[in-house]
Amino acid sequence: MFKERYQRIKSVLQKRQTDLTVCMEHVHKPQNVSAVLRSCDAVGIHEANIVWNEHTYFRRGTAMGTQRWLKHRKHTSIEAAHQHFKQQSMQVLVTNLSDKSVDFRQLDYTRPTAIILGQEKYGASEEAIALADHEIIIPMMGMVQSLNVSVAAGLILYEAQHQRQQAGLYDKVSISDEDLNALLFEGCHP
Amino acid sequence: MFKERYQRIKSVLQKRQTDLTVCMEHVHKPQNVSAVLRSCDAVGIHEANIVWNEHTYFRRGTAMGTQRWLKHRKHTSIEAAHQHFKQQSMQVLVTNLSDKSVDFRQLDYTRPTAIILGQEKYGASEEAIALADHEIIIPMMGMVQSLNVSVAAGLILYEAQHQRQQAGLYDKVSISDEDLNALLFEGCHP
Numbered sequence: 383m384f385k386e387r388y389q390r391i392k393s394v395l396q397k398r399q400t401d402l403t404v405c406m407e408h409v410h411k412p413q414n415v416s417a418v419l420r421s422c423d424a425v426g427i428h429e430a431n432i433v434w435n436e437h438t439y440f441r442r443g444t445a446m447g448t449q450r451w452l453k454h455r456k457h458t459s460i461e462a463a464h465q466h467f468k469q470q471s472m473q474v475l476v477t478n479l480s481d482k483s484v485d486f487r488q489l490d491y492t493r494p495t496a497i498i499l500g501q502e503k504y505g506a507s508e509e510a511i512a513l514a515d516h517e518i519i520i521p522m523m524g525m526v527q528s529l530n531v532s533v534a535a536g537l538i539l540y541e542a543q544h545q546r547q548q549a550g551l552y553d554k555v556s557i558s559d560e561d562l563n564a565l566l567f568e569g570c571h572p
Numbered sequence: 573m574f575k576e577r578y579q580r581i582k583s584v585l586q587k588r589q590t591d592l593t594v595c596m597e598h599v600h601k602p603q604n605v606s607a608v609l610r611s612c613d614a615v616g617i618h619e620a621n622i623v624w625n626e627h628t629y630f631r632r633g634t635a636m637g638t639q640r641w642l643k644h645r646k647h648t649s650i651e652a653a654h655q656h657f658k659q660q661s662m663q664v665l666v667t668n669l670s671d672k673s674v675d676f677r678q679l680d681y682t683r684p685t686a687i688i689l690g691q692e693k694y695g696a697s698e699e700a701i702a703l704a705d706h707e708i709i710i711p712m713m714g715m716v717q718s719l720n721v722s723v724a725a726g727l728i729l730y731e732a733q734h735q736r737q738q739a740g741l742y743d744k745v746s747i748s749d750e751d752l753n754a755l756l757f758e759g760c761h762p
């Protein structure tokens with residue numbers, strides 16, 4: 383029983399994609415944050431990022447236990463978050479409902495990548511858009527202008543998952559031994 | 573102004589895919605219903621289906637105005653919904669977190685298709701699973717077992733959108749003249 387759980391956790395952690403992440407910029411509805419985190423876990427994101435300056439996030443129970451397996455890092459500004467991504471040589475993609483944005487399926491997500499998600503009502507900030515390498519959009523063929531933010535996040539993350547799976551990236555271990563052992567230790571000692 | 577709006581509405585309605593639909597089986601959180609409907613509109617679904625026996629749905633404002641452009645049909649049982657789909661010669665796909673389910677990307681969504689989504693906590697019913705032609709699953713590579721239902725719906729719908737776009741289905745008009753004119757009339761007279 384213990385051994386099975388240990389093996390399961392280990393195999394999940396070994397698939398973690400340490401060079402793929404999202405950044406929620408002032409996304410504020412707990413159910414959206416929760417849904418985004420579930421999708422992050424599902425595609426093997428190791429650390430999610432949040433730009434926020436209060437402490438309302440990650441309330442117990444909102445993310446179906448993802449807190450335990452998914453690290454999260456808070457930044458007090460989008461500039462600080464951007465710097466964090468560039469230190470890891472990531473391309474920074476910002477979601478933006480603009481004519482200049484390219485179809486999200488056209489990007490190469492096998493590269494180290496951070497995806498910026500915007501606030502429910504106002505979208506991503508001008509700073510976030512100015513700093514990003516590319517603006518991406520999910521095509522909309524109806525009357526409504528935008529998707530729910532967690533749906534948009536899921537679509538982009540699963541495009542990344544698909545590309546990375548085809549490139550064999552889930553068969554390579556990218557998590558460090560240190561992180562792997564720390565998470566295994568925590569996870570197996572409830 | 574009026575003319576532009578008329579043209580925009582018309583061009584959206586002409587892209588509607590009358591042979592693609594979803595069916596929410598007892599999905600009960602308004603924010604999930606709302607998010608699913610926004611995605612339906614975005615990929616050009618004409619009529620969404622709901623199995624439900626109360627009247628709590630489609631509260632004003634929850635779906636960002638999709639009510640106006642997206643028809644919805646209520647069924648009192650999954651059997652009735654299933655019959656409705658089979659009368660239209662649709663393949664019926666049920667989402668199910670089971671070993672027997674096939675990867676959602678492997679199905680052919682250019683065929684007339686209905687996608688059954690299950691309740692937040694319990695998933696699709698046994699009846700829904702027994703009646704369906706195929707069980708489909710979105711691959712999960714993390715610790716958490718399932719995605720938020722609206723995220724799952726978005727992923728399947730956009731896979732359908734992608735396949736249908738490549739097959740040129742958005743360039744053919746499938747809505748009837750009658751429906752087109754009725755919706756245009758309603759939509760242009762606020």
Ligand SMILES: C[S@@+](CC[C@H](N)C(=O)[O-])C[C@H]1O[C@@H](n2cnc3c(N)ncnc32)[C@H](O)[C@@H]1O
Pocket residue numbers: 477478479498499500501502503504505506518519520521522527528529530531532534535
């Ligand atoms: C509801 S939208 C914000 C709408 C806002 N009025 C705007 O113009 O950006 C909230 C977030 O969802 C994501 N989103 C929603 N629809 C999207 C789409 N079609 N393409 C890309 N991102 C989308 C983006 O992250 C966006 O910042």
Ligand SMILES: C[S@@+](CC[C@H](N)C(=O)[O-])C[C@H]1O[C@@H](n2cnc3c(N)ncnc32)[C@H](O)[C@@H]1O
Pocket residue numbers: 667668669688689690691692693694695696708709710711712717718719720721722724725
């Ligand atoms: C939170 S899930 C239900 C979980 C439930 N415990 C079960 O075993 O089905 C609610 C709905 O979201 C959809 N869903 C969530 N994750 C999915 C996945 N990985 N594949 C297919 N559908 C999924 C399905 O429509 C499902 O019925």
